[in-house]
Amino acid sequence: xxxxxxxxxxxxxxxxxxxxxxxxxxxxxxxxxxxxxxxxxxxxxxxxxxxxxxxxxxxxxxxxxxxxxxxxxxxxxxxxxxxxxxxxxxxxxxxxxxxxxxxxxxxxxxxxxxxxxxxxxxxxxxxxxxxxxxxxxxxxxxxxxxxxxxxxxxxxxxxxxxxxxxxxxxxxxxxxxxxxxxxxxxxxxxxxxxxxxxxxxxxxxxxxxxxxxxxxxxxxxxxxxxxxxxxxxxxxxxxxxxxxxxxxxxxxxxxxxxxxxxxxxxxxxxxxxxxxxxxxxxxxxxxxxxxxxxxxxxxxxxxxxxxxxxxxxxxxxxxxxxxxxxxxxxxx
Amino acid sequence: xxxxxxxxxxxxxxxxxxxxxxxxxxxxxxxxxxxxxxxxxxxxxxxxxxxxxxxxxxxxxxxxxxxxxxxxxxxxxxxxxxxxxxxxxxxxxxxxxxxxxxxxxxxxxxxxxxxxxxxxxxxxxxxxxxxxxxxxxxxxxxxxxxxxxxxxxxxxxxxxxxxxxxxxxxxxxxxxxxxxxxxxxxxxxxxxxxxxxxxxxxxxxxxxxxxxxxxxxxxxxxxxxxxxxxxxxxxxxxxxxxxxxxxxxxxxxxxxxxxxxxxxxxxxxxxxxxxxxxxxxxxxxxxxxxxxxxxxxxxxxxxxxxxxxxxxxxxxxxxxxxxxxxxxxxxxxxxxx
Numbered sequence: 001x002x003x004x005x006x007x008x009x010x011x012x013x014x015x016x017x018x019x020x021x022x023x024x025x026x027x028x029x030x031x032x033x034x035x036x037x038x039x040x041x042x043x044x045x046x047x048x049x050x051x052x053x054x055x056x057x058x059x060x061x062x063x064x065x066x067x068x069x070x071x072x073x074x075x076x077x078x079x080x081x082x083x084x085x086x087x088x089x090x091x092x093x094x095x096x097x098x099x100x101x102x103x104x105x106x107x108x109x110x111x112x113x114x115x116x117x118x119x120x121x122x123x124x125x126x127x128x129x130x131x132x133x134x135x136x137x138x139x140x141x142x143x144x145x146x147x148x149x150x151x152x153x154x155x156x157x158x159x160x161x162x163x164x165x166x167x168x169x170x171x172x173x174x175x176x177x178x179x180x181x182x183x184x185x186x187x188x189x190x191x192x193x194x195x196x197x198x199x200x201x202x203x204x205x206x207x208x209x210x211x212x213x214x215x216x217x218x219x220x221x222x223x224x225x226x227x228x229x230x231x232x233x234x235x236x237x238x239x240x241x242x243x244x245x246x247x248x249x250x251x252x253x254x255x256x257x258x259x260x261x262x263x264x265x266x267x268x269x270x271x272x273x274x275x276x277x278x279x280x281x282x283x284x285x286x287x288x289x290x291x292x293x294x295x296x297x298x299x300x301x302x303x304x305x306x307x308x309x310x311x312x313x314x315x316x317x318x319x320x321x322x323x324x325x326x327x328x329x330x331x332x
Numbered sequence: 333x334x335x336x337x338x339x340x341x342x343x344x345x346x347x348x349x350x351x352x353x354x355x356x357x358x359x360x361x362x363x364x365x366x367x368x369x370x371x372x373x374x375x376x377x378x379x380x381x382x383x384x385x386x387x388x389x390x391x392x393x394x395x396x397x398x399x400x401x402x403x404x405x406x407x408x409x410x411x412x413x414x415x416x417x418x419x420x421x422x423x424x425x426x427x428x429x430x431x432x433x434x435x436x437x438x439x440x441x442x443x444x445x446x447x448x449x450x451x452x453x454x455x456x457x458x459x460x461x462x463x464x465x466x467x468x469x470x471x472x473x474x475x476x477x478x479x480x481x482x483x484x485x486x487x488x489x490x491x492x493x494x495x496x497x498x499x500x501x502x503x504x505x506x507x508x509x510x511x512x513x514x515x516x517x518x519x520x521x522x523x524x525x526x527x528x529x530x531x532x533x534x535x536x537x538x539x540x541x542x543x544x545x546x547x548x549x550x551x552x553x554x555x556x557x558x559x560x561x562x563x564x565x566x567x568x569x570x571x572x573x574x575x576x577x578x579x580x581x582x583x584x585x586x587x588x589x590x591x592x593x594x595x596x597x598x599x600x601x602x603x604x605x606x607x608x609x610x611x612x613x614x615x616x617x618x619x620x621x622x623x624x625x626x627x628x629x630x631x632x633x634x635x636x637x638x639x640x641x642x643x644x645x646x647x648x649x650x651x652x653x654x655x656x657x658x659x660x661x662x663x664x665x666x667x668x669x
Binding site for chain 2: 039045046155184185188189191192195211212213214216217218219220236237240251252253254257258259260261262268272
């Protein structure tokens with residue numbers, strides 16, 4: 001893994017919808033890097049801006065400000081053909097597997113569509129490429145190639161979506177809640193498939209999901225979003241074992257483990273996220289945070305490093321002592 | 333009906349079959365179990381395993397056409413199978429109530445939420461307008477809605493998903509039911525809101541002495557909140573037992589596969605998940621044998637030809653339907669509390 005130069009560099013990304021009094025800042029200044037070959041998980045509650053971030057990276061929604069650099073090229077400054085060219089290097093997989101496939105086209109044509117748009121391969125070669133892709137995702141092109149999306153189950157449709165996204169051999173794959181509509185047994189199949197393909201194609205992933213267990217299982221690093229901002233980012237094991245932001249701690253506390261011996265959750269976050277139309281001053285989490293003080297209302301905490309690669313935006317981070325070597329902790 | 337009968341609900345050999353263009357579809361078959369008063373039982377299974385049809389059958393909510401229900405559902409002395417609409421209507425609300433999966437669509441969008449709670453109080457209990465309003469505000473407060481008197485006049489569209497689910501719970505509780513059927517009550521809600529709603533249900537169950545059937549596909553939801561679990565596959569109960577027993581000493585390979593395929597927060601990144609090959613069977617084309625046999629690594633000829641019935645395991649109350657059950661090993665020692 002090349003740690004030196006990130007594949008994707010996002011700086012102060014902002015996305016707003018609406019105008020004037022109705023303006024909603026869905027993404028309010030987000031900065032992070034994704035390094036080549038890694039999987040970055042992006043978690044948060046609904047409405048926190050994680051999907052909007054993913055879409056803004058593809059410029060499916062227009063960023064209001066900020067920069068998105070893919071391999072040193074700023075996507076926000078590109079347009080027309082140059083933008084189209086760059087976009088082939090990043091692809092997206094959406095949440096609803098069935099509605100993200102055209103119901104009136106045969107699946108082999110759906111998978112071939114990117115190739116057709118770019119006329120990169122034609123004729124028999126095109127068929128070979130499509131067949132190869134379908135085989136890679138575990139769908140027999142001879143039997144199923146001529147069928148329509150409605151003839152497949154959710155899990156199979158998600159496999160077809162993956163095949164389509166790989167057609168242009170992208171470097172970066174943005175997976176937006178790609179397994180949340182699937183049953184656990186199918187979810188496990190898709191997650192394993194994704195890991196295999198990631199290795200085979202040398203992919204870099206941005207994995208957006210609300211399920212903390214799923215994110216932990218696939219991600220090298222995890223970023224936690226709250227109300228349009230990143231509140232914590234760090235290596236997944238560290239972040240899950242010693243969360244520094246109170247929000248991360250509560251989020252993990254609310255995650256349900258399939259284990260009858262797991263402790264019954266005493267600390268449950270009260271209330272609901274405030275409206276992004278009128279976010280609280282200072283720290284955005286302060287209205288639900290049990291540790292909030294006047295300083296949190298007056299001053300916005302910025303992301304700062306508490307350990308190498310582990311940053312948190314909080315005035316009073318948890319589990320952080322003087323930079324001495326921490327004894328290994330086990331979670332219960 | 334006797335208040336002292338410890339069994340609130342007795343389901344016996346219940347089967348629900350839909351008549352479809354492709355032939356009879358046995359959505360639920362041969363389901364028998366009992367539920368005690370003030371007990372929470374979890375029903376888990378993948379989509380299409382018959383969880384929702386089972387709860388709707390217990391409630392008596394099928395359409396009258398194209399459905400055949402056989403067997404018996406005895407709820408506090410009342411037989412629900414074959415009961416007339418009038419009889420069922422008399423039981424809905426006060427004996428049994430249901431929370432549906434989608435809080436977004438189970439409320440009337442053009443009716444103030446207060447009025448939707450009032451409705452059953454006025455019709456079923458015959459309260460006056462003023463009494464019903466007072467009780468509705470009480471109920472909103474009970475389910476943890478801030479400034480309930482103000483929210484009484486809100487429309488569902490003005491409330492968040494978690495708030496709407498609280499309103500749905502308030503409606504279900506309006507006539508103090510003895511049995512609450514919660515069909516995926518937290519699916520689609522955020523984890524922090526999910527924890528709030530599950531804690532609320534736990535708390536209300538204790539305070540109002542209800543029994544709860546908690547239907548979910550998420551094993552995490554039932555792990556710490558139920559005393560017993562039913563595992564369903566292709567419309568049938570494949571394992572039933574105390575929650576601890578089902579989690580730690582399950583005998584049915586499907587239960588194990590279901591547990592192992594769910595990702596865990598404690599796993600390291602890039603942990604390979606155990607998968608179940610294939611997918612759930614087509615209920616129109618069920619074979620004579622065990623429905624799980626085509627996906628099961630322990631399957632033998634017998635599994636493909638003969639359907640296993642539920643047989644008791646060592647612990648009382650624990651039963652499984654399998655010809656080649658997993659060995660009686662315990663993954664960990666049972667805690668004595």
